[in-house]
Structures are given as structure tokens and as C-alpha cells.
Amino acid sequence: MSKALPKRSENYSEWYNELVKRADLAEHSAVKGCMVIKPYGYAIWEKMQRALDDMFKATGHQNAYFPLFVPKSFLEKEEEHAEGFAKECAVVTHYRLKSNPDGKGLVVDPDAKLEEELIVRPTSEAVIWNTYKGWIQSWRDLPILINQWANVVRWEMRTRLFLRTTEFLWQEGHTAHATSEEAIEETEKMLGVYATFAEDWMALPVLKGLKSANERFAGAVETYCIEAMMQDGKALQSGTSHFLGQNFAKSFDVKFVNKDNQPEYAWATSWGLSTRMMGALVMAHSDDNGLVLPPKLAPIQTVIVPIYRSEEDLAKITKRINPIVERLKSLGVSVKFDADDKYKPGYKFAEYELRGVPVRLAIGMRDLENGTVEVARRDTLSKETIPLDGIESKIVALLDEIQANIYQKALAFREANTFQIDSWDDFKVQIEKGGFIEAHWDGTSETEERIKTETKATIRLIPLETTEESGACVYSGEPSKQRVVFARSY
Amino acid sequence: MSKALPKRSENYSEWYNELVKRADLAEHSAVKGCMVIKPYGYAIWEKMQRALDDMFKATGHQNAYFPLFVPKSFLEKEEEHAEGFAKECAVVTHYRLKSNPDGKGLVVDPDAKLEEELIVRPTSEAVIWNTYKGWIQSWRDLPILINQWANVVRWEMRTRLFLRTTEFLWQEGHTAHATSEEAIEETEKMLGVYATFAEDWMALPVLKGLKSANERFAGAVETYCIEAMMQDGKALQSGTSHFLGQNFAKSFDVKFVNKDNQPEYAWATSWGLSTRMMGALVMAHSDDNGLVLPPKLAPIQTVIVPIYRSEEDLAKITKRINPIVERLKSLGVSVKFDADDKYKPGYKFAEYELRGVPVRLAIGMRDLENGTVEVARRDTLSKETIPLDGIESKIVALLDEIQANIYQKALAFREANTFQIDSWDDFKVQIEKGGFIEAHWDGTSETEERIKTETKATIRLIPLETTEESGACVYSGEPSKQRVVFARSY
Numbered sequence: 001m002s003k004a005l006p007k008r009s010e011n012y013s014e015w016y017n018e019l020v021k022r023a024d025l026a027e028h029s030a031v032k033g034c035m036v037i038k039p040y041g042y043a044i045w046e047k048m049q050r051a052l053d054d055m056f057k058a059t060g061h062q063n064a065y066f067p068l069f070v071p072k073s074f075l076e077k078e079e080e081h082a083e084g085f086a087k088e089c090a091v092v093t094h095y096r097l098k099s100n101p102d103g104k105g106l107v108v109d110p111d112a113k114l115e116e117e118l119i120v121r122p123t124s125e126a127v128i129w130n131t132y133k134g135w136i137q138s139w140r141d142l143p144i145l146i147n148q149w150a151n152v153v154r155w156e157m158r159t160r161l162f163l164r165t166t167e168f169l170w171q172e173g174h175t176a177h178a179t180s181e182e183a184i185e186e187t188e189k190m191l192g193v194y195a196t197f198a199e200d201w202m203a204l205p206v207l208k209g210l211k212s213a214n215e216r217f218a219g220a221v222e223t224y225c226i227e228a229m230m231q232d233g234k235a236l237q238s239g240t241s242h243f244l245g246q247n248f249a250k251s252f253d254v255k256f257v258n259k260d261n262q263p264e265y266a267w268a269t270s271w272g273l274s275t276r277m278m279g280a281l282v283m284a285h286s287d288d289n290g291l292v293l294p295p296k297l298a299p300i301q302t303v304i305v306p307i308y309r310s311e312e313d314l315a316k317i318t319k320r321i322n323p324i325v326e327r328l329k330s331l332g333v334s335v336k337f338d339a340d341d342k343y344k345p346g347y348k349f350a351e352y353e354l355r356g357v358p359v360r361l362a363i364g365m366r367d368l369e370n371g372t373v374e375v376a377r378r379d380t381l382s383k384e385t386i387p388l389d390g391i392e393s394k395i396v397a398l399l400d401e402i403q404a405n406i407y408q409k410a411l412a413f414r415e416a417n418t419f420q421i422d423s424w425d426d427f428k429v430q431i432e433k434g435g436f437i438e439a440h441w442d443g444t445s446e447t448e449e450r451i452k453t454e455t456k457a458t459i460r461l462i463p464l465e466t467t468e469e470s471g472a473c474v475y476s477g478e479p480s481k482q483r484v485v486f487a488r489s490y
Numbered sequence: 491m492s493k494a495l496p497k498r499s500e501n502y503s504e505w506y507n508e509l510v511k512r513a514d515l516a517e518h519s520a521v522k523g524c525m526v527i528k529p530y531g532y533a534i535w536e537k538m539q540r541a542l543d544d545m546f547k548a549t550g551h552q553n554a555y556f557p558l559f560v561p562k563s564f565l566e567k568e569e570e571h572a573e574g575f576a577k578e579c580a581v582v583t584h585y586r587l588k589s590n591p592d593g594k595g596l597v598v599d600p601d602a603k604l605e606e607e608l609i610v611r612p613t614s615e616a617v618i619w620n621t622y623k624g625w626i627q628s629w630r631d632l633p634i635l636i637n638q639w640a641n642v643v644r645w646e647m648r649t650r651l652f653l654r655t656t657e658f659l660w661q662e663g664h665t666a667h668a669t670s671e672e673a674i675e676e677t678e679k680m681l682g683v684y685a686t687f688a689e690d691w692m693a694l695p696v697l698k699g700l701k702s703a704n705e706r707f708a709g710a711v712e713t714y715c716i717e718a719m720m721q722d723g724k725a726l727q728s729g730t731s732h733f734l735g736q737n738f739a740k741s742f743d744v745k746f747v748n749k750d751n752q753p754e755y756a757w758a759t760s761w762g763l764s765t766r767m768m769g770a771l772v773m774a775h776s777d778d779n780g781l782v783l784p785p786k787l788a789p790i791q792t793v794i795v796p797i798y799r800s801e802e803d804l805a806k807i808t809k810r811i812n813p814i815v816e817r818l819k820s821l822g823v824s825v826k827f828d829a830d831d832k833y834k835p836g837y838k839f840a841e842y843e844l845r846g847v848p849v850r851l852a853i854g855m856r857d858l859e860n861g862t863v864e865v866a867r868r869d870t871l872s873k874e875t876i877p878l879d880g881i882e883s884k885i886v887a888l889l890d891e892i893q894a895n896i897y898q899k900a901l902a903f904r905e906a907n908t909f910q911i912d913s914w915d916d917f918k919v920q921i922e923k924g925g926f927i928e929a930h931w932d933g934t935s936e937t938e939e940r941i942k943t944e945t946k947a948t949i950r951l952i953p954l955e956t957t958e959e960s961g962a963c964v965y966s967g968e969p970s971k972q973r974v975v976f977a978r979s980y
Contacts, residue, residue: 027624029557029621030561034557034558034559036556036557038554039636042552043552045555046553063532063536064528064529064532065659066519067519067521067524067525068643071520071521075587076594086587086589087586087587087588089585089587090584090585091582091584091598092580092581092610093582093583093584093598094583095578095580096578096579097576097581097609099576106572106576108583108607118580127519127521131517131519131520150641151641153558155585
């Protein structure tokens with residue numbers, strides 16, 4: 001380990017950037033705005049993928065794969081969608097390089113200009129709905145419930161590892177339905193899947209709600225989202241599910257014959273969750289010592305570090321530990337016995353702390369004599385010495401306890417940093433301190449824009465589960481029926 | 491089902507194209523040269539991915555993710571590599587569209603021209619070795635054993651679903667080592683993994699060998715490959731593993747301090763296997779009725795079709811079948827009970843035959859009375875009626891038997907279509923009939939080129955496991971030490 005991490009309290013932003021790099025999650029590549037996801041980071045992403053993919057399949061979805069390129073004319077078809085993505089896309093204009101006639105190297109071959117430019121997909125509604133046109137003729141062909149795991153590109157000027165990168169990895173679900181009701185039900189169901197994933201796997205409490213018109217996905221009728229609070233009190237949008245109405249079906253002329261034998265445009269949803277969630281995972285739980293990973297997503301859930309002077313001592317420890325390692329594996333715990341003698345135990349402890357391994361066991365010769373082991377929890381940084389006998393079931397229980405504790409800690413933090421605010425002066429003061437503000441809003445885009453301009457706060461969501469409560473807009477004083485959630489955000 | 495498939499004997503090529511589409515594996519997209527992999531096809535690819543990924547991890551590799559884009563200057567660094575890929579690559583030149591000032595739609599914004607063009611990766615050696623430069627300082631940092639699952643783009647003028655598409659999916663392993671020996675060992679180990687995957691999972695017998703210099707990967711010192719025979723006697727390259735020497739380390743200046751404290755360039759390998767294998771799977775085993783899938787890669791391994799007249803009958807069958815379905819699932823068999831009453835049993839039989847479901851059970855009221863069920867094997871198209879009691883273990887055994895039988899059939903076919911040829915006249919006659927030709931070759935690129943020009947046959951590989959045998963080159967008559975394998979290929 002080199003020098004300590006920056007402290008969250010001193011420079012949250014720098015703490016995040018450094019932690020992502022030092023914990024070997026990701027790094028900037030030489031390609032502007034694109035990241036390299038390193039093996040340790042990718043192993044976490046694989047666990048996220050597996051969990052989500054299982055949930056998608058359990059809810060009746062299948063995976064498929066659609067082209068990386070979107071012809072420009074496809075993007076143009078849905079007007080709002082085009083406007084939303086045209087300004088930040090990678091454009092392929094040629095299909096060949098040739099040797100530089102004037103010297104060394106390669107140049108673009110002007111004879112290999114494409115008749116129509118291809119856009120590297122920023123999202124796949126256009127290319128997928130153009131495909132669905134061939135798949136949907138009758139109500140019998142519906143619903144179509146498809147998900148795609150893919151890379152997408154949105155040209156960003158200011159990038160941050162995981163949170164905002166030009167290329168990122170995600171899944172995008174694209175479904176087609178015979179009725180509006182069914183499509184809305186799907187939109188809400190997938191929001192539920194995201195919320196379950198965030199809370200049960202990432203240990204990340206989320207609010208569920210609707211976006212205001214200003215914050216909607218380009219081309220959506222309604223955008224649902226989950227929002228989580230980071231440790232600096234800012235919000236991070238952690239998954240969106242869109243009800244697209246018949247917008248894309250109309251743009252791509254996707255009609256089906258309904259049960260009454262009438263032609264009708266299909267109803268659509270799309271929903272996505274990306275490597276951005278890796279950023280949320282880091283920002284929500286980690287501390288000044290490094291990552292704190294929820295056990296369900298930790299590539300290594302338990303590490304065992306032997307403390308020894310001689311090879312004979314190591315052999316004795318190994319003999320005692322090996323059956324424990326095997327039993328832990330058979331219980332589904334991913335465990336590493338780190339007998340690498342290139343590094344000292346103290347160095348290893350710091351490394352595993354930095355990498356967020358939930359449970360660390362240390363065992364020396366005295367432990368071996370006493371039949372004990374030292375167990376350190378990453379979430380609380382507490383240690384205790386307990387008997388080796390029956391350690392396996394204790395670790396399994398401890399991992400569950402840590403998973404629950406990380407969630408509870410994040411929930412308590414969010415609750416302590418959520419404020420009901422009813423005056424504009426209080427709003428301006430509170431937003432500087434951070435946190436979520438529940439306030440009344442008059443429902444107009446104008447007010448929303450003014451609040452954003454004056455405070456950098458946006459409406460994160462209009463909560464789905466809320467109590468109606470009449471009040472006056474915190475900014476305009478106009479009447480309002482429910483509070484919405486304001487915050488600054490990533 | 492619409493009209494029958496074309497017959498292999500009449501038009502093998504058309505049979506393949508139609509089968510891929512009708513069995514819902516893939517279709518052409520509106521984006522030139524790019525395919526849509528449909529859910530059924532993607533489910534097979536997912537099974538391939540899982541099997542390979544498990545083998546990569548078992549051999550010590552980790553997954554990571556590197557950028558989609560390769561700056562032009564990176565591609566230029568390794569000269570042969572650049573030459574090999576420059577002529578068929580998608581070039582990103584701009585990062586923004588804007589509203590057309592002269593009318594409707596979007597146009598490329600000339601103000602958003604990139605300073606340096608970006609190439610959509612045709613393969614990732616350049617971008618990865620540029621990254622490894624930052625990761626490798628000492629022998630302690632080696633080996634680096636990384637794999638990436640990704641999409642790549644090679645601009646193809648003539649495309650065929652799975653076999654040759656502009657965009658395809660693959661995995662690419664990229665490893666760095668301290669010694670040449672270790673890198674060669676890795677190259678051979680991964681060739682072995684591919685051969686095991688092809689034979690044990692795809693039921694596809696393969697030959698292992700080296701490519702001739704003409705057929706080597708651009709930038710490799712040595713290319714190892716596995717080659718399989720399709721039912722028309724042509725060869726299909728099914729995975730390659732490259733020993734890259736220090737070529738990329740030198741191009742990207744990746745040096746490490748070795749154990750003797752001397753700076754040295756790192757040694758590299760790369761190895762890849764793509765969605766092309768989906769094409770091999772179809773072409774190697776399927777018949778005029780449709781797909782024949784090896785059970786280990788079949789999304790549905792067993793389908794159960796009830797034959798009934800009334801709802802009561804169906805209820806009785808369902809009651810008897812449900813526990814069987816549960817037991818099969820618990821034994822790891824993916825099973826579907828198809829009680830959909832939109833289609834008749836005959837239609838379903840044909841559909842599942844088209845889709846290559848290995849085992850089909852049909853059960854009617856008489857079967858229920860007799861305690862029997864009709865079992866149909868997809869590979870042999872044979873049927874027999876057997877007792878329902880104990881059906882589960884019989885199905886498990888039958889799936890193993892089918893897996894083995896499909897492999898044996900393909901092996902017997904290859905053996906029957908492999909010929910040792912010693913005269914040029916015989917060579918020319920045999921190559922028209924198809925199959926693999928084992929012949930002596932004088933080892934020169936000139937002879938290889940002439941044989942290719944005259945017969946369209948290439949050296950598929952120089953076998954790894956072979957007996958030395960001195961002879962005379964089948965074309966030039968010059969001396970030769972071993973036979974090599976010639977064939978026409980995909």
C-alpha cells in the first residue's frame with residue numbers, strides 16, 4: 001500500500017476517484033472518455049449481471065443481440081429521441097483505412113465513404129423497433145420480452161469512472177405489448193426488479209418514482225426511476241424503466257392485428273441499468289479505508305490470512321485450514337486462503353480492507369494451539385477471537401448479518417438526511433448542506449427550471465408510494481397535491 | 491410450419507441459410523452485414539459462453555473490459571497487424587450530429603470532427619497492450635491472464651449469418667508472460683481448452699495444428715488452430731490461439747524487470763472464439779428436418795407434448811407429468827411441458843424437430859392408462875414407447891447417449907472424408923468432391939499459393955499430433971517431412 005486514501009470528509013470527489021483506481025476497479029484508458037474495467041471491478045459487475053439476468057429470466061424475459069450500429073435515418077425517425085441523442089454520438093463515416101500516400105502510417109480512405117452514416121448505439125430503441133416490425137403481425141406474437149447485454153456510447157465531454165463514461169456497459173430491456181395497461185404493468189414490474197436488485201444485492205435503499213417531464217427519457221411517455229443517496233447527500237439515479245406508449249411503434253410502423261381483428265400500433269417499454277451502478281456501490285458504502293462491499297456482490301467474501309514464521313508453521317496452519325476452506329466452498333462462500341509469502345500480514349490486511357472483502361480471518365500459531373481464529377468484519381472494522389470449531393456456519397451467518405447491516409446503515413443515513421421543507425429560504429440553506437428535500441411543487445416545468453438554475457437541485461422523482469397532502473409549492477406558492485423529492489445529483 | 495427446408499444434398503448453402511432463419515437463430519438486420527441474434531440462437535450462445543467461461547476461470551483467467559475504440563495511431567504501431575485490419579474497419583470520424591440547416595433530419599456536424607480517428611475494434615491487441623504498459627513493471631506482475639467478452643467489427647463485403655458478419659460476438663484472451671516458453675505453453679493450453687469445448691460440448695471433432703505463414707494472424711509469430719469438417723466436406727476454422735512473441739510488447743514498449751534485474755520485453759498470447767461457432771454447430775450436425783443440437787448446448791433438452799381431446803384429459807396428463815417435470819429439473823435437465831392449445835401436436839413435433847430439441851416425449855390418454863410414454867430422439871429420428879416409471883433417469887442417460895452419438899457420427903463422417911493423396915491429379919479430382927486431403931507439402935508459400943489458385947484449397951493446418959513421414963510435395967515434388975491438411979473452407 002502506498003499513501004492513504006483522501007478522506008471523504010475532506011474531498012469526497014477525490015476520495016471516490018482514488019478509491020476506484022487503487023481498489024483495482026477501473027482506470028481511464030488512452031481513449032478519451034472510455035474506461036478499462038479491471039478484473040476485480042469486472043468480477044463485481046459479473047455478479048451484478050448474474051443476479052439481474054436471473055431476475056429477468058424469472059420474469060419471463062429472454063436475451064438477444066442487436067447490431068451495434070444505428071443508421072442515421074433510423075435515429076431520425078422518433079423526433080424527440082433523435083434530439084436527445086444526436087448531440088453526443090460517435091459517427092462512423094468510413095469503412096476502410098489505407099496507407100498514407102504522403103508518407104508513413106494510415107489514413108482514412110476517401111473512396112470508402114459510407115452512403116449513410118452509422119451511429120454507434122447510444123441506446124437501441126431505433127434498431128430494435130425496426131426489427132420488431134418484422135416480428136409482430138398478430139396479437140399472438142405479443143408480448144415480446146427481450147433483454148440485451150451490450151456496450152453503448154454517448155459522447156461525454158466530462159467523464160468520471162463508472163459514473164459518466166463515453167462507453168459504458170449495460171442491459172437494455174425492450175418489450176412490445178398488445179395493450180397500454182400491459183406495457184405499464186411491465187414498466188412497473190421492471191422498476192420493481194431494479195429496486196429489489198438495489199436493495200437485496202447492492203444493500204442500497206432506493207426510492208421509487210416517476211420523473212418529471214423535463215427529466216424523462218427522450219421518446220418516453222413516462223419514465224420511472226429508482227434513486228439512491230450517496231454519502232455526500234447527493235442523489236444517484238440507479239436504473240430507469242420507460243413506458244414508451246406507441247411512439248416507437250408509430251415511428252417504425254409496427255402494427256399488429258388485435259383480437260377484434262383491427263390493426264393497432266404496439267405498446268412499448270424499455271428499461272436499463274448500467275455500470276454506473278458500480279459507482280453507486282462505491283459511493284454508498286465505502287469508507288476512508290477503502291471499499292465496503294455487500295457480501296452478495298463481493299468477488300471474495302472471506303479471506304483467510306495465516307500468520308507464521310516458518311514453513312513448518314505454515315504447513316500446520318494450512319492443514320487445519322484446508323478442510324474449512326472446502327466446507328466454506330461447499331456452503332457457497334467464495335473464500336481465499338492467502339499464503340503468498342511475498343507480502344507480510346499487515347500489508348495483506350490493508351489490501352483486503354481496501355478491496356472491501358467482507359470477512360477476514362487471521363490465524364497464527366497461538367490460535368492453532370487454542371483452537372481459535374481472529375475474525376474481522378469489514379463493515380464495522382471490529383474484531384473478535386472465536387473458536388475454530390463450527391466457524392463455517394458462523395461465517396455464513398456473519399455474511400448475512402453484514403449484508404443486512406450495510407443496508408441498514410445506508411437506510412439510516414438516507415433517513416437522517418431527508419428533510420421536509422416548506423419555505424424557499426430553508427430550501428436554499430438545506431440544499432447547500434446536501435440530502436433529499438421533500439417539498440411541494442406546482443407541477444410546472446418553469447418552476448422546476450428556476451429551482452434548478454438557482455440551486456442546482458433537480459426533481460429526482462415524484463414518489464410512487466406517498467400520501468397525498470395538499471400544500472403550497474416551495475418556490476411559487478401555487479397549490480400542490482403531493483411532495484416531490486429534490487436533490488443535487490450525479 | 492411453412493414449406494420444407496431445402497435439402498442438404500440439393501443446395502447445402504441454401505439449406506444453411508434457411509435453417510438459421512427458420513429455427514429462429516438469427517436474421518439479417520437492416521444494418522448492412524450485421525445480424526440480429528434471436529432469443530433461441532442467443533440462448534445457445536449463452537450456453538457456449540458459460541461453458542467456455544468456466545474453463546477459462548478454471549485455468550486461472552479473469553475477465554475484464556477494454557474500450558470499443560482503437561485510436562488510429564495505436565493500430566499503426568504493429569505494422570503487420572495494421573496491414574491485416576486496416577482494409578476492413580469501421581472508422582469513427584465525428585462525435586456529433588446536428589439538425590440539417592437545409593431542411594429535415596440530421597447531418598454530421600463538421601465542427602465535431604475528431605482530431606484522431608477512432609477505429610471500432612476489429613480485435614483488441616493494440617488497445618490492451620497499450621494498457622498493459624501501465625500494469626507491467628516487474629516479473630512479479632506476470633503473468634497477466636485476462637479474457638474479454640466483446641463485440642468486434644470487421645467490415646465484410648460478403649456476409650453470411652454467423653459465418654461471416656461485419657459485427658460479431660466473441661471472447662478474446664490476452665496474456666502477458668515473463669518467458670517465451672511460458673507464453674507458448676499458454677498458447678497451447680488454450681488451444682486445448684478450445685478443442686475440449688468443441689469436442690465435449692459441441693460434439694464436434696477437431697484437428698489441432700499450426701497455420702502456415704500465409705494463414706497466420708496479423709502480428710503473430712505462430713497461430714494454432716482447431717479445424718472441423720462440415721457436412722459438405724469443407725473445413726471451418728473453429729478457434730485460434732496465437733503466440734505473439736514480443737511483437738506487441740515492442741510496439742507498445744512493454745518492458746519488465748526480470749529476476750536477474752534486467753529489463754526485458756514481455757511475451758504475449760491471444761486467443762479467440764466467436765459466434766462463428768454457431769454456424770459450425772448448425773453445419774456439422776443438422777439434417778433436412780432442421781437443427782440437431784448436442785444436448786449440452788440445447789436450450790430445451792426435453793420437450794413433453796400432451797395429446798388430448800378435452801380439458802379433463804389434459805388435466806389428467808398434467809397431473810401425471812408435473813412431478814416428472816420437477817424431478818427432471820432437479821436432475822439438471824432443462825425441460826418444457828408444452829400444453830399450449832393454439833397448435834396441434836403434429837405442428838409442435840415439426841417445430842421442435844426444426845429447433846433441434848434432443849428428446850421429445852409424447853403422452854396421450856392410452857399412454858396414461860398403460861403407464862407409458864413415447865420417446866423420440868432427434869439425432870436418429872427413432873421412436874419407442876417405454877414405461878413412465880423411472881423415465882427421469884432414462885432421459886438423463888439418453889441425453890448422454892445422444893451427445894456421444896452426435897460426436898461419433900461427425901467423427902465417422904470426417905474419417906470417411908479424409909484422404910491421403912500423393913499425386914497432383916488425384917488431388918485435383920478429390921478436392922472437387924470435398925473432404926480433407928492429407929498431402930505432402932514442400933513448406934513454401936509459393937507452392938501453397940499456387941495450390942490455392944488452382945484448386946481453392948488452402949492448408950488448413952500443419953497437424954500437431956502426427957507421425958513424421960518423408961515424402962514428396964504433392965504439387966512440386968520437392969522433399970517433405972510430414973503431411974499437412976488441405977481443404978476448401980468457410
